Amino acid sequence: MSTETTKRGGFGGKLAAILAAAGSAIGLGNIWRFPYITSENGGGAFIIIYLGCILLLGLPLLIAEFAVGHNSKCNPIDAFAKIRKGWGWLGAMGLISVFLIMGYYFVISGWTINYTIASATDSIGGDYGGFFTTFTTDIWKPLIFTVAFILLNHFIIIGGVQGGIEKASKIMMPLLFAILVVLAVYSLWLPEGREALGNVFTPDFSKVTGKTFLDAMGQAFFTLSVGMGAMLIYGSYFKEGTKIAGTAISVVTLDTLVAIIAAVIIFSAGVENESGMQLAFVAMPKVFAAMPLGNVWSMLFFLLLGLAALSSTISMHEAVTSYFVEKRGMTRTMGATIVTLGAILLASAASLSLGAWNEYRVAGMNLFALLDNFTAIVMLPLLGILTSVFVGWIWKRSDAKAELTAQGGVDKATYPVIYFLLRYVCPVLVSTVFVFGIIDFIKSL
Ligand code: PFF
Secondary structure, eight states: OOHHHHHHOOOSSHHHHHHHHHHHHSSHIIIIIHHHHHHHTTTHHHHHHHHHHIIIIIHHHHHHHHHHHHHHOSOHHHHHHHHSTTOHHHHHHHHHHHHHHHHHHHHHHHHHHHHHHHHHTTOSOSOHHHHHHHHHHOSHHHHHHHHHHHHHHHHHHHTOIIIIIIHHHHHHHHHHHHHHHHHHHHHHHSHHHHHHHHHHHSOOGGGOOHHHHHHHHHHHHHHTTTTSSHHHHHHHTOOTTOOHHHHHHHHHHHHHHHHHHHHHHHHHTTOTTSOHHHIIIIIHHHHHHTSTTHHHHHHHHHHHHHHHHHHHHHHHHHHHHHHHHHTSOOOHHHHHHHHHHHHHHHHHHHHHTTTTTTTOOBTTBOHHHHHHHIIIIIIHHHHHHHHHHIIIIISOHHHHHHIIIIITOOOTTTHHHHHHIIIIIHHHHHHHHHHHHHHHHHHHO
């Protein structure tokens, strides 16, 4: 290992790389977002389109992002600039996006702490919608939990790549999988669960519209954390010998499995018609309350959501922290402190925008909704297009090939397929869906 790598820190081995990257991928996107987008868009029909997006766009982009990180062993801004001078802005664009995502993601993450505690102490009460609205529109309560969640991230990040991120991932991910399996087995054990399930997964192509494709693509990018520097920075920490393609395939497989199992749990509870935040925070506690040992199931569910969120937010925090450490020459603690403070400011404003500051709106949206929509509809597709253009057209062809085949573990026969997807399919498909999506979105305002 070179001294440079030693100084930067890195993952101890292949398993650590898979668990950390799967931790980044598996998050609120899988457990909270995937189930309700699926039910809104025709169940099984959406899943088929979504799987297409994952395979044709998400997987190649994930491989591309790992490759850029692994090849350059730098923070996202330097990584692009090192491969092609003048392209550092692409890394900066990713970091700005991930920071904006942190703004609302931390707020929801904070709620999971309150809900885990309230479930354990059986204090949600009978009015689930009322509990949610009173809590989320309050000034201080959600703020305190959001800040607590950000501080949790802070302490993991200052622990370093191996001592913090790797260690946390090795504890959190097995726990997350275990809770998921327990909840899934329980929900399938209930006869009404099995029945509800059949109904929801049956494809209903009549619900498929142009927007379905946009939703499927956006979800694929969001769930795999691609384009925003988080996977890039993790790729830069891969130990020599960690294969990029194999790791990406493991991450995509785990991520997809978790999303489908989460959908099974939620649909079997018969709450698929609820949408958005209401689904996880209002409908689920209500369903659990009707079951024997309801609090325990509810607590496990919110703990699952919190763990998934935490393993994702540390990758966001790390991507931005790495910029301050490597590009601004700060110590890790100092860099992390700046990111933590910035995140506290933005997330506090987003949290307040649901209550006290709800009247301040841009294009009809409060800050919380604005951060979510702007990143999902504008930034994610743009980053997807630009990252694929970078690897498919800008990166010197022989260098990209060497990185992907020799180090990356893509075999010679598969390489042309991945290259073709990155060079032609991703830019064309993502641009098309992007343009139609923007037109649709503007019309809906
Ligand atoms: N992939 C995460 C999820 O599905 O919840 C979200 C995410 C993580 C987005 C890391 C961006 C990121 F950099």
